Every structure is written in structure tokens, then in C-alpha cells.
Amino acid sequence: MAEKVLMKGNEAIAEAAILAGCRHYFGYPITPQTEIAAYMAKKMPKIGGCFLQAESEVAAINMVYGVAGTGKRVMTSSSSPGISLKSEGLSYMAGSDLPALVVNVQRGGPGLGGIQPSQSDYFQATKGGGHGDFKMIVLAPSSVQEMASLTVKGFDLADKYRMTSMILADGTMGQMMEPVSLEEVEVADYDKSWAVTGTKCERKHNIINSLSLVPEELEKLNFERYEKYKTIEENEVMYEEYMMDDAEICVSAFGIAARVAKNAIAMARAEGIKVGMIRPITLWPFPVKAFKAAAEKVNSFISVELSMGQMIDDIKASTEYTKPVTLCNRAGGMIPSPEQVLEAIKKANEGGNK
Numbered sequence: 431m432a433e434k435v436l437m438k439g440n441e442a443i444a445e446a447a448i449l450a451g452c453r454h455y456f457g458y459p460i461t462p463q464t465e466i467a468a469y470m471a472k473k474m475p476k477i478g479g480c481f482l483q484a485e486s487e488v489a490a491i492n493m494v495y496g497v498a499g500t501g502k503r504v505m506t507s508s509s510s511p512g513i514s515l516k517s518e519g520l521s522y523m524a525g526s527d528l529p530a531l532v533v534n535v536q537r538g539g540p541g542l543g544g545i546q547p548s549q550s551d552y553f554q555a556t557k558g559g560g561h562g563d564f565k566m567i568v569l570a571p572s573s574v575q576e577m578a579s580l581t582v583k584g585f586d587l588a589d590k591y592r593m594t595s596m597i598l599a600d601g602t603m604g605q606m607m608e609p610v611s612l613e614e615v616e617v618a619d620y621d622k623s624w625a626v627t628g629t630k631c632e633r634k635h636n637i638i639n640s641l642s643l644v645p646e647e648l649e650k651l652n653f654e655r656y657e658k659y660k661t662i663e664e665n666e667v668m669y670e671e672y673m674m675d676d677a678e679i680c681v682s683a684f685g686i687a688a689r690v691a692k693n694a695i696a697m698a699r700a701e702g703i704k705v706g707m708i709r710p711i712t713l714w715p716f717p718v719k720a721f722k723a724a725a726e727k728v729n730s731f732i733s734v735e736l737s738m739g740q741m742i743d744d745i746k747a748s749t750e751y752t753k754p755v756t757l758c759n760r761a762g763g764m765i766p767s768p769e770q771v772l773e774a775i776k777k778a779n780e781g782g783n784k
Contacts, residue, residue: 462545521560524564536601546764568596756778
């Protein structure tokens with residue numbers, strides 16, 4: 431096993447991307463993810479890669495589009511308002527079926543908001559990310575180790591399904607330091623026969639394009655894409671269950687909120703309250719079946735979020751509105767405390783959910 435090193439979450443993402451075979455990075459600095467760009471600026475020239483600070487987020491995502499079209503592993507990173515600027519390019523990439531990794535280390539919003547951590551881009555990430563009918567694979571790390579391992583996983587899933595993967599982290603995960611194991615990665619040999627690499631007069635031309643002016647053809651492409659999404663929903667869901675065997679209350683949280691929730695669960699268990707947690711690791715595809723199964727056992731759900739309540743909608747839908755689901759939250763860059771989550775658990779245990 432590789433020796434562990436102490437790294438920031440942002441740096442772990444950058445190093446893991448390099449180990450995963452990424453040699454092209456295009457980005458633009460914005461807090462709290464700037465360390466990713468800084469790390470790539472330092473490392474890429476040393477390994478024959480390309481780092482380019484674009485003139486804007488719009489330019490960066492279109493550079494990603496170009497390299498993705500050649501079949502190379504490529505990534506960009508930003509924070510909330512920067513991802514909004516990239517949304518048109520994300521839609522173009524979806525319409526062209528191009529694989530890439532996009533990292534969003536979220537900050538408070540809306541607008542420029544603040545530079546403190548948030549999870550308020552959940553809707554943006556899981557409900558498309560841009561205009562039109564499309565999905566992105568969305569991965570939510572809750573440790574620096576997962577910042578690294580899910581980066582590798584994100585590249586693999588992007589190549590496997592020819593679509594964009596997103597790491598949806600919060601500012602705390604990007605800035606915190608923890609020991610992380612960074613192992614050499616064996617890059618799988620995915621089919622890239624679709625890529626624009628030059629024909630050498632040996633094959634027909636490949637065309638990368640998101641424009642389709644014949645409505646019947648565009649409809650067919652959309653239906654085919656959603657069949658692929660069904661396959662992903664069946665095969666690529668990831669989540670963690672924590673103390674759910676005898677739980678009567680289910681807490682759900684991701685990212686830093688999940689770590690806070692675990693502390694609160696330990697405190698509640700010490701008081702004899704039977705509570706557990708489902709932590710979605712893939713926010714899309716969402717672990718619908720896990721929540722539906724939990725709804726048959728528990729009395730209520732609590733969604734712990736650094737937002738005004740976004741994931742809670744998916745929990746309600748997954749449980750088919752059969753059990754009460756309440757929100758325990760802070761917003762605008764604030765983080766719930768274990769005591770706040772414990773209070774929400776106690777209220778649920780007392781039958782305070784309506």
C-alpha cells in the first residue's frame with residue numbers, strides 16, 4: 431500500500447487526476463478551489479502535460495471540449511459561479527457525448543455570495559448543469575482520501591459512458607488536510623474509436639458536434655442517451671450505510687455534513703436513540719433503492735445540508751412520500767454543528783415531525 435501523505439483536499443484531487451492519466455488541465459482561479467489550478471500549474475509542465483489558465487471560465491470549458499474530442503483525459507475545476515459560466519459548455523459536451531472531469535468546490539451563493547463552504551449547487555449538478563435534457567455523473571467525497579479516489583473513479587466513469595463526471599465537493603473538503611494514500615493507477619483501455627485524432631486516410635472522418643437540425647434525429651439521440659442513463663442508474667450507484675441495522679431514524683448527508691452527522695449520531699446513540707445514516711456518494715445516480723428500502727424500516731428521515739434544502743427533494747421522492755422528511759441546515763457558508771443535528775434527531779425521536 432502506498433505511503434500516506436498529508437495533503438489538502440484540492441491538492442489530492444490534482445495529484446489523483448495526474449495519476450489517472452490526465453495531462454490536460456484548463457481552468458481559472460476562484461476561491462476555494464484555486465489550489466487545484468496552482469498544483470496543476472506546477473506539476474503539468476514537469477510531466478509533459480498542458481496547464482493553461484484560460485481568459486475566462488467560458489474559454490476553459492470550451493478548451494476542455496476540444497481536448498475531450500480527441501479522446502484524451504482532460505479536466506477543469508472551479509467554484510459555484512464559475513461552474514455557472516461553464517454551463518453552456520457542459521451542455522455542448524453532453525450533446526456531443528464527450529468524457530471529461532469537472533470539479534466544483536462549492537462556495538456560498540447565490541451570485542458571488544461568499545467564499546465559505548456550501549452545498550447549494552446540488553440542483554445545478556444533479557438536474558443537468560446546463561440547458562437541455564442531460565445528466566452528469568456526480569460524485570460527493572466526504573474525506574480527502576475520497577477526493578482522490580473519486581477523482582480516479584470520475585475519469586473511469588466518464589470514459590466508460592462517454593459523458594461528463596463531476597466532483598461536487600464543498601469548500602471545507604477542498605481546504606482541509608488529511609493523510610491520503612495515492613497509489614499508481616492502471617488506466618483502463620476504453621474504446622476511443624469515436625475520437626477526432628486524424629484519419630491518416632485509413633478510416634472515415636469522425637465528427638464531434640452537438641447540433642442536430644432534424645428533430646427526429648435529435649429526439650432519437652435523446653432517447654438513446656437516456657437509455658444509457660438507465661444503465662448507469664442500475665450499475666453505478668454508490669452510498670454508505672452507517673448504523674442502519676436497527677435504526678428508527680435515518681439521517682442523510684454528504685460531504686462535510688456527513689462527517690458532522692456521524693458525530694451527532696454517536697451522541698444520539700449514547701442517549702439510546704436508534705439513528706443511522708445513508709450517505710449518498712453518487713448524488714446522481716441517487717441511491718433511490720437504498721432510501722426506498724430504509725423507508726420500510728424507519729419512522730422518519732432527516733436531511734442535513736449546507737443549503738436551504740435541495741437533496742431533501744430527492745429523499746422525499748425516493749421514499750415516495752411515505753415517511754416524514756425534515757431539514758436540518760445552515761446556509762450562506764455556515765456549517766451545522768453536531769449539537770444542531772442532535773437536536774433535530776431528538777425532535778424526530780419525540781415525534782416532532784409533522
